[in-house]
Amino acid sequence: MGSHDPKWWLGEPIWETVVNNGLKASTYFWPGAEVKKGSWTCPKGLCMFYNSSLPFQERVDSVLNYFDLPSDEIPSFMTLYFEDPDHQGHKVGPDDPRITEAVARIDTMIGRLISGLEKRGVFEDVNIIFVGDHGMVGTCDKKLIFLDDLAKWVEISKEWVQSYSPLLAIYPPPGVSPKDVVGKMNEGLKSGNVDNGEYLRVYLKEDLPARLHYSESDRIPPIIGLIKEGFKVEQKRSKRQECGGSHGYDNAVFSMRSVFIAHGPRFGRGRKVPSFENVEIYNLVTNILNIQGAPNNGTSSFPESILLPSH
Known part of the structure; x- marks a missing residue:
């Protein structure tokens, strides 16, 4: 329960960076977002306290509702978190049919997100980054x-x-x-x-x-x-x-790797990129938002290797 104490959190999370640059950020169950730290106060309505029993479709719909706000109130950066298929993986290992079912459920949720954005006419305007934090081994x-x-x-x-x-x-x-x-x-x-x-x-x-x-x-x-x-x-x-x-074995082990899928105006269609470390994603986001990031362990040249030039 001590995880909400800011003393444990040494880096500057991306939502704090976004707010420091005068933009709005919203977080949905992203680990660490409930911690009030620096300029981030976990604003009501834009920062959800973790509750694993909240249905996935409700999470997706809440994020879609942000796009119905007046344009100057829509957050520039949003997070959305699902604890599956990690949850099942710990119980049954990565090769069980229940994992396939869990992945299919997440796939459905991503479909719900995409069709909600399409319905609002903004799917092609939004940069979506889809990542996992680790792999899993039996x-x-x-x-x-x-x-x-x-x-x-x-x-x-x-x-x-x-x-x-x-x-x-x-x-x-x-x-x-x-x-x-x-x-x-x-x-x-x-x-x-x-x-x-x-x-x-x-x-x-x-x-x-x-x-x-x-x-x-x-x-x-x-x-x-x-x-x-x-x-x-x-x-x-x-x-x-x-x-x-x-998970948590040596990160050089292939089974510990995860997924990176991205779509939007800054990402080239149908392109495959070589594997990279998750610490690179922070600079990717600051580059897309055209904001100044905090010092971090990513490389400053990485975004250019993945992103299309901004117009």
Whole structure:
């Protein structure tokens, strides 16, 4: 529940940037939008507090209603969020027929959005960016690594563990050397005497591959374990057998990738673009809106590689 405290949010979100540039923004369940931060006050009627039980069609219709406002009141930037098919993916994994059904439902909602915009005569004037935040991979309980199996080398108390899967994060107590713990854990994992030990590698956070950008923040625990795709870490053995889905593995893994589809006056028809990192989308939006963005991790040249020149 502490997620609404602005202290956790260090960057400037796109809706705050939009407002800083004197334009109107609306957000529908976009993560972080409920946080009052900087010039963003989560304005009534333009900022919806997350409620997963609100039907998807109601969300779409609310956004379409913005286009019925007087033209100077229509937000320049709008977000819309659906928690499917992520919701089903966690329960049943990515290859279950229920995922196909969930995708079809979202497809119907996008259709509802498009026909609503067409009915209002604005579909060709609106730039729509359709993105997901991550992929999904199946996890099953035969793919497990147990921390208790390392007891011969080092005892990892459950109180030390901040998260088990898909990223192992360990905070040893004061007086216990993280370097020592990492050394002993890897010795055990490489010994051949720990089930699935070869599918986990443990690092001091400063030794993680630089491409992960996962060492600078003091919020990141000192010990991080990278788990191979589809495997899970647990504390101790149990008889539980379940299959589901997860994300948050190394972002170089293909199954962690997501989707990017865009349409509108600034996007060329039928064009395919090479894969890119989601941090690029911020500069894409500021370029379309022709506004000044905050410093960010995207590249300034990226929008030109994707967008048509503005008229």
